[in-house]
Amino acid sequence: xxxxxxxxxxxxxxxxxxxxxxxxxxxxxxxxxxxxxxxxxxxxxxxxxxxxxxxxxxxxxxxxxxxxxxxxxxxxxxxxxxxxxxxxxxxxxxxxxxxxxxxxxxxxxxxxxxxxxxxxxxxxxxxxxxxxxxxxxxxxxxxxxxxxxxxxxxxxxxxxxxxxxxxxxxxxxxxxxxxxxxxxxxxxxxxxxxxxxxxxxxxxxxxxxxxxxxxxxxxxxxxxxxxxxxxxxxxxxxxxxxxxxxxxxxxxxxx
Numbered sequence: 001x002x003x004x005x006x007x008x009x010x011x012x013x014x015x016x017x018x019x020x021x022x023x024x025x026x027x028x029x030x031x032x033x034x035x036x037x038x039x040x041x042x043x044x045x046x047x048x049x050x051x052x053x054x055x056x057x058x059x060x061x062x063x064x065x066x067x068x069x070x071x072x073x074x075x076x077x078x079x080x081x082x083x084x085x086x087x088x089x090x091x092x093x094x095x096x097x098x099x100x101x102x103x104x105x106x107x108x109x110x111x112x113x114x115x116x117x118x119x120x121x122x123x124x125x126x127x128x129x130x131x132x133x134x135x136x137x138x139x140x141x142x143x144x145x146x147x148x149x150x151x152x153x154x155x156x157x158x159x160x161x162x163x164x165x166x167x168x169x170x171x172x173x174x175x176x177x178x179x180x181x182x183x184x185x186x187x188x189x190x191x192x193x194x195x196x197x198x199x200x201x202x203x204x205x206x207x208x209x210x211x212x213x214x215x216x217x218x219x220x221x222x223x224x225x226x227x228x229x230x231x232x233x234x235x236x237x238x239x240x241x242x243x244x245x246x247x248x249x250x251x252x253x254x255x
Contacts, residue, residue, distance in 0.1 A: 014151050017214030026128070026151040027101065027218045034102040034208075042079055042108075043202060048195050056242050057144060060173045060249055061085045063240070064140060070095040073163060074097050075128045075156070076146020080109035083121055086142075091201040097138075099131065100146075129155040135163045144173040148219040157232035165255040170234055174225070175216040176241070176248035183244060191216065222248050228244070 001220030021029065045053045060082065064070070066089045068196045074082045077098035086096055093154075097119065098107050108124045113121055126132040128143070128150050150156045160170050178184040190227045191213040221229065222239045229237045234252030241248050 006128075006133050015215075015218045017211040017218070020164070023151050030149045031102050046139040047198055047202065050133075052243060053145075056173060056247050056249075057068045057081055057085055059240075059242060060142065060144060060171055060214050061089055063249060063251060064142065064169065064171055065093060066140075070139045071137070072092045072096045073099060073131075073133065073141045075131070075141060075143040075160065076101070076149065076213075078102070078105040078109060078146070080112055080121065082142050082144050083109075083137050084113070084118055087118060087120060092120060095120050095122075097124055097133075099124045099126045099128070099133075101125070101127055107129055111226075113158060128132075129159060131163055133163045135162055136168075138163050138168060140169045140171065142171045142173075145175065147172055147174055148215050153228060154232065157229060157234075161233045161254055166254055168254045170229070170252045170254070172225075172250045172251075173242075173247060174178075174219060174230075174250070176219070176225075177221040179241075180244070185244065188217075 012023050014026050015021070016026055016029050016038055032138075061078055064086070066086055068090060070086075072083065072086050072094065074080075074086075074096060077083055078100050080098055081235040083096035083098050087094055098106065098109060103125050106125060110123050121207050124132060127148070134242065141164055143156075143160070147153055147156060164170065185227050196206045196210045200206035203209075219225070222241065222245070226237050228240050229250055229252045232252075233254070237250065237252040239250050241247055
């Protein structure tokens, strides 16, 4: 088990897992993590969760309830999992834009799209804290398992609000906190003792998966993150726990 996380109270500092680092360095460090694991990222998701992440993502699309002609922005969308599901539900009658900081992840997603002949999807390299899109251009903005990697989460939420049309929907799927201490204890043991070795065996990169499990522990709990979404301007903020709180869905509207 890893030692207790350190705090990052000084201006200009943030967390990279349990380490305190300068804010200016985090984006590059996160980029390095995902560039390293891009080609095996989807396989690792299946191995780490036993495939349950697929059910969580389907639950996200269920709650989004896509409608014909909808325009989706999926931030930190990586290899396209959410965008593909969105377009499948609409049978092509929609438009998806995947925005991610790591070009290697986008390249992997584009290869998947070409292989599966998925159309109406754009791939844009960009930062969640400074999205390269005009105001009020999207009907929905999603982010799945990406917000905890952002240097300043408040900035990413403000940007999501900015690019949504009035009446637009924000949905975030992220690892969260179990309500039962005993189950959290067991989950921690699994995370720290099993996931990094799997990462080493599958991708040859233990450190990246050590960071990923540490970053989950540094992320706010369900109500703490819901309050951040409200502070960004969203209304009707709601939370749904998945698998006892291993993951959680957060929803908000630009009213």
